[in-house]
Amino acid sequence: MSPHLPILREVFGYDAFRGPQQDIIDHVAAGGDALVLMPTGGGKSLCYQIPAIARARNGLGVTIVVSPLIALMHDQVGALHEAGVEAAFLNSTLSSEEAFDTERRLMRGEITLLYAAPERVTTAKFLGQLESLRERGLLSLFAIDEAHCVSQWGHDFRPEYRGLAVLHERFAHVPRVALTATADALTRADIVERLQLQDARQFVSSFDRPNIRYAIVEKKDATTQLLRFIEREHTDEAGVVYCQSRKRVEEVAEQLVQAGIRALPYHAGLAPELRQKHQNAFLREDGVVMVATIAFGMGIDKPDVRFVAHLDMPKNIEGYYQETGRAGRDGLASDAWMAYGLQDVVNQRRMIDESPAAEEFKQVMRGKLDALLALAEATDCRRARLLGYFGETYSGQQDSGGGIYMPYCGNCDNCLNPPEVWDGTDAARKLLSTVYRCQQASRSGFGAAHTMDIVRGKLTDKVRQRGHDQLSTFGVGADYSEQQLRAVLRQLIALGALNVRSEDGFNTLELTDGSRPVLRGEQSVLLRESVTAEKTSRSKSKGRTAPTVAAANLGQEAMVRFIHLKAWRAEVAREHNLPAYVIFHDATLAAIAEAAPQSLADLQGISGIGTKKLEAYGEQVLQVCRAS
Structure with a gap:
């Protein structure tokens, strides 16, 4: 039995550790460095809180918790106080008198856990206070939460985290534990290098969240689709809806309110007091839906978020996983729902191409986006795809016939309702041929809508003016619907057979090296059949309002x-x-x-x-x- 089980029971009221918690806690409490990857809701906080309590009881002093969010500090310190643990935070919400009192208690060794932002931790004054604590044997442990923020390859890079390397340089003998819910192999390696954790033991938990049902639907009228999803599945339940722009956040929140849903907007353009008011309402009241940009969410500990919806595609799988992981922290049934369309692909490609970053960084970001596109276009188990991105093999399988076993989780849209698949190779070749002929004829690229008009034989003013009705591919795909061709274009971009480039403020399509095997018929393009309704319902009767x-x-x-x-x-x-x-x-x-x-x-x-x-x-x- 772990020597720290009594703390788990006495302080937090739980009978047993979950997953790898015991090994992590025993290792860190004994003074070992660690890098901990554990999914949201997996109990990361206990992995440093229990060692902090154990080491403080042994007279080793305070644990410094580096946290990027003021709201998270407040709630975690409040929760620790409720459990009888001496905890405090230092941030801008304190008056000078309150901050001075906290610092005085810190230097007296009266605090078990102190939460502070990376900007404060790396100041000369704070480092001097840490030096004094160390000299008196009262500096016990550093816990670096949301450690992916240190990596430029992560989904939420924060430059101020880079300065935390000073902790190892100046306090080499004080153990450190870095924790995150989301990091692929590249991000993980960057965390190790930036925080100098080469000798730290790595604990990588399963990324699987079996209580979350994943569904990705073709975007038609996204707000109407969202309303239908909430009314059918999550009446009077808490949820988060992510949108890409502040304007879109405001529009969607208003539309939800008009539909009788208690929704609030949250984005960086709102006054700080209003943002805080909305966040407090979401955390403290039942059944609130927060419509937000990605400015909202990190460190939100609310356990009963029943759904996370995306009306716009995130930048990468890490961001998607982190955001969807805010649903179902209590382990109960929850949904991750996303509406996704061709314009999402185009917008994300453009943002990468137009960013001032170095080409190496852009290439990595394109690769991460491609992985998300592949997840969205997948016709097989989404959970297996998602876990595979993080290097984890999903073990669940089902006999698909003839003794062939395929990944099967039983809790994603593709497993619950396997999509019909059609061969889009012919349509793909016609689209690629049209892109090629447009470039030859006009010496410039054209967008998706114009390309589809040519293939379908639609004689628009632009087609006529450019003379593209004379191309050999004009009308060759008249039997395909615009919806089908959009799906083919998305798949071609996901395959890397087409690229989207920004040209004079317009998005244009261009061929890539990956176009050749499709054009030659060497590579097939299989697509999911477009559906008009999502069939992943938990058969919840409309209007049902269970208390929880x-x-x-x-x-x-x-x-x-x-x-x-x-x-x-x-x-x-x-x-x-x-x-x-x-x-x-x-x-x-x-x-x-x-x-x-x-x-x-x-x-x-x-x-x-x-x-x-x-x-x-x-x-x-x-x-x-x-x-x-």
Whole structure:
């Protein structure tokens, strides 16, 4: 048994470690360096919080937690206080008097975990304070959260993280643990190099989130599709909707509100006070849908987000995985839903090509985008594709006939409703031939819409003016719909057989080396049949409003207790200015409601109730249960 299991039980109220937590905690608590990759919801925080508590109890002093987000610091420190742990943060929300008091407590060795942003940690003043703590044997551990931010290859690079190399240079004998939920092999190698973790032990957990159902649909009318998805699957449930632009965020939030959904916008263009107000509402209230740019999300610990939707395609799989991972942190059924179209591909390609970055960086970013395109266009198991990107082989399989076993997860759209596939090779060759002939005839490139008009034989003004109705490929694909040709173009871009280039402010198509095998008939282009409706429903009746997924299986009397417990928790959370889940998770309330406890002894052993919470809230919980 791990010597740290008593802390898990006493402080956090859990009976057993999950996955690799025990090995990580034992290693870090013993003074070892570590790089930890663990999916969102996998319990990363405990991997440094328990070692911090253990080392502090052994007189080794404070753990410094490097965190990029003020909101996350506040909520994690609040949660630790609720569990009876001395924790604090230093950030711009503190008054000078509050900051001075925190620094005084720090230097006295009264704090177990101190959260601070990388900009503060690398200042001369703070480094001087750390030197003083080390000299007195009171500097225990460095925990670098969201470690992918140090890598230029990661999806959320933050230059200020680069300065954290100073921690190893100046405090070589103080152990360090770097943690992230998302990093491919390239990003992982960059983290190791930038943070000088070459001798650190690496713990790489499975990236699989089996409770998340993945679905990617062809974009037609994205907002209408989103509304249908929410109304059918997630009435009155919390979710996040990601859009690429601030304008789009505002538009979608307004449309959801008009449809009777409690939606709030969040983007960097809003006043800081309004952003904070909206974030607090999302964290502290039930059933709020946040419509946001990627400015929102990192470090959001809300456990009961039931869906994450993308109305625009992210830049890469890391970003997609990180963002979808904010759904279902409580381990209960959740959805990752994305609407995706040709324009998304064009926009992402253009942003890469027009960026001022070096060509090496652009090439890597194109490769990452291509991997996401392949995921979106896939006709086989999406989970297997997603895990394969991170170097993990998915073990789930199903006999597809004739003794041929294919990856099968049973919880993505392709596995649940295998798409019909059609051979788009002929259409692909006609499109590529048209791109080639346009370039020959006009010495310039043309966009997707114009190319499709030529192939379909559509005599527009532009086609006539350019003389492209005289091309040999004019009308050769008249039997294909525009929807089919768009799907072929997406697949050709995903295959690398077509490139999108920005030319004088316009997006144009150009052939690549990958065009040749398709043109010669050496490479087939198989595409998923376009569908008009998504068929991944969990058969949830429209308008059903269960109080929470966690309580779905409770009996009538237990459900009454659960509802009363939630109302009590909301009051306590307001008093403490904390999200409700910091007091108790829904799963803990559901377990209490089902147990119908009559004494404090009955509450002991319920997951999520540690010693401090039992002392603080035990009698109140019993009163609520007795009165229900």
